[in-house]
Amino acid sequence: MKNILIIGAGQIGSRHLQALKAVRTSIQIFVVDPSPESLKTAKKMYELTRMGESEHMVRFSNKLPHNPEQIDVAIIATNSDVRREACETLLERTDVRHLIFEKILFNHKKDYDEIGLSLRKHKTKAYVNFNMRMHxxxxxxxxxxxxxxxxxxxxxxxxxxxxxxxxxxxxxxxxxxxxxxxxxxxxxxxxxxxxxxxxxxxxxxxxxxxxxxxxxxxxxxxxxxxxxxxxxxxxxxxxxxxxxxxxxxxxxxxxxxxxxxxxxxxxPYQSEMTTHLVERLLHKGECSLPTYQESIKIHLxxxxxxxxxxxxxxxxxxxxxxxx
Structure with a gap:
């Protein structure tokens, strides 16, 4: 079973979670957010979303496990001020095949190159959710x-x-x-x-x-x-x-x-686009979003x-x- 992780269960993270319910392959979903209220709201939205073809296992937590299983697709939907810490903690604790960042990426200039080096070190393919490319x-x-x-x-x-x-x-x-x-x-x-x-x-x-x-x-x-x-x-x-x-x-x-x-x-709603994005990453290993390296230049x-x-x-x- 493939493992999908969402860090950040706010408005955008909740939309990503809704989309995962429609993924046609059975997956295991981990949702992490320090706010109990955000987790509660995200869980409620997920439960209200119409069932897809496959049933998924979903786990909610206020912190990232110390030894999680390999993650096939991770989505970091936090605010920019904590995204670097979330990314580094994740990469230190487990292998991540594909990583999707929300923007704006980070709020310090040095973070952009340093996270790029960390992604290369851990051999993680990373993308930024500029979703106009998916319309x-x-x-x-x-x-x-x-x-x-x-x-x-x-x-x-x-x-x-x-x-x-x-x-x-x-x-x-x-x-x-x-x-x-x-x-x-x-x-x-x-x-x-x-x-x-x-x-x-x-x-x-x-x-x-x-x-x-x-x-x-x-x-x-x-x-x-x-x-x-x-x-x-x-x-x-x-x-x-x-x-x-x-x-x-x-x-x-x-x-x-x-x-x-x-x-x-x-x-398309984000809760629709993420379905296709995750399925494409799981089955083809690529997507239409720009890579992390391409996006650094646009940001800075x-x-x-x-x-x-x-x-x-x-x-x-x-x-x-x-x-x-």
């Missing part, structure tokens, strides 16, 4: 956009700029075949706002990114208002408008005289300018990334 429509437009530079605009009302911008940066890097970019923070508001997650910060305003190949991105989060998030992606060959809250895309292509086509493509090229911007205007000076 059928977002992945299908890659070839149609071609090799010309891409313009990528995102806007919405107070939607969590930092925690979401990194998803869009990864997606643009995939579409443009380029991970080298610079960030301009001059259009960001000076003062950060509290994140939805206690103890962390967010920004409003606009993050501008320029890729080495000429592609550009603007991601704007308005300070007030509830405007739903809208994504516009275009180049000389194609235009795409995405309204994820409606599950709709509008696409116009040069080859079709720029006539608009509406496509229904609802955004964004986080370093944001930290500089924060310290430029904040009375308190930070030596870490207060984002998650």
């Amino acid at each position: 059928p429509m977002y992945s299908s437009i890659k070839d149609e956009l071609g090799d010309d530079k891409i313009f990528y605009h995102v806007s919405g009302g107070n939607f969590g700029l930092v925690t979401n911008a990194i998803h869009y940066l990864d997606h643009l890097a995939l579409l443009a075949h380029c991970r080298d970019f610079t960030i301009n923070t001059n259009l960001l508001d000076h003062n950060p706002i509290p994140s939805k997650r206690k103890g962390f910060l967010e920004f409003t305003g606009t993050i501008e990114a320029k890729l080495k190949n000429g592609s550009q991105m603007l991601v704007t989060s308005y300070e007030t208002g509830g405007a739903p998030c809208q994504i516009i992606i275009f180049n000389k060959n194609m235009r795409i408008i995405s309204r994820e809250n409606e599950g709709k895309f509008w696409i116009a292509k040069k080859e079709n005289s720029w006539s608009w086509q509406e496509i229904l493509s609802p955004w 090229q964004m986080l370093e300018p944001l930290l500089e911007h924060l310290n430029r205007f904040s009375k308190k000076k930070y030596n870490y990334y207060p984002f998650t």
Whole structure:
């Protein structure tokens, strides 16, 4: 029987757990979180989820066992400030074949390379959950956009700029075949706002990114208002408008005289995507998510300018990334 581990049973971790119920192979699931309330809520959500083809064994604990069995797939869904400790403790105690990180990865720059060295030492294949790559429509437009530079605009009302911008940066890097970019923070508001997650910060305003190949991105989060998030992606060959809250895309292509086509493509819940992700890792040993090493560059090229911007205007000076 394959072993799956989830560290962190909060909102995202609970969604991963729900997804595991639909995995078609019988698995043994371990869920670890120091909060009894989080474990209780996660257990309740799992029990309310419809039964899949196979029955699984699920164990809940407030701490990681000292000598757990080999883990086939581990998901670390903690906040960024404790993720390094969770990862190191896990790797020290057992063999892990595949490891999936939530983002933002860590809140200290040195953690990125040091965890990379630890993953190589333990021969663990690691990925970061930039799940736009798993959406059928977002992945299908890659070839149609071609090799010309891409313009990528995102806007919405107070939607969590930092925690979401990194998803869009990864997606643009995939579409443009380029991970080298610079960030301009001059259009960001000076003062950060509290994140939805206690103890962390967010920004409003606009993050501008320029890729080495000429592609550009603007991601704007308005300070007030509830405007739903809208994504516009275009180049000389194609235009795409995405309204994820409606599950709709509008696409116009040069080859079709720029006539608009509406496509229904609802955004899959994380509790659906993780099912396919884990099954693919168990049976094929690979997945469509970016590797840990690929994701380091995306993270640091964004986080370093944001930290500089924060310290430029904040009375308190930070030596870490207060984002998650």
